[in-house]
Amino acid sequence: MDTLIIEAKLISEIKLNSMQAKIFLLITCYGQMNISQIAEKLNISKDLAFKTAKELMTLGAFIDMPEKEFEAMHPRFTAVNMYRRLCEREKIEFKRNKIVDSIGVVLEKPYEDARTK
Numbered sequence: 001m002d003t004l005i006i007e008a009k010l011i012s013e014i015k016l017n018s019m020q021a022k023i024f025l026l027i028t029c030y031g032q033m034n035i036s037q038i039a040e041k042l043n044i045s046k047d048l049a050f051k052t053a054k055e056l057m058t059l060g061a062f063i064d065m066p067e068k069e070f071e072a073m074h075p076r077f078t079a080v081n082m083y084r085r086l087c088e089r090e091k092i093e094f095k096r097n098k099i100v101d102s103i104g105v106v107l108e109k110p111y112e113d114a115r116t117k
Contacts, residue, residue, distance in 0.1 A: 013099050014082045024061050031114040034070040045047045060085050075111050076104035
């Protein structure tokens with residue numbers, strides 16, 4: 001799996017910004033993390049990690065967890081969920097997007113592997 005390609009698809013199809021895509025991929029592929037872990041792994045400030053993770057919750061990417069803990073939902077559901085919310089925000093018709101579907105499919109194995117160690 002080439003995460004740079006998936007990151008580019010998240011940016012182009014779901015309109016995430018680069019940091020949102022990086023944090024989404026990090027938690028999807030490696031499992032639940034707190035703000036300190038996110039900041040350390042991406043070499044960013046805790047404030048940026050927290051702000052971006054909260055944005056991802058609003059966009060439908062993460063499960064509502066106790067403060068400063070973040071976990072991704074199943075990627076097949078999440079990719080479509082984020083795309084649906086994008087369509088609502090931009091007032092465009094929601095319909096099947098094969099690229100968005102492929103994001104969920106590609107991320108499914110690393111998501112499951114991270115949660116069945």
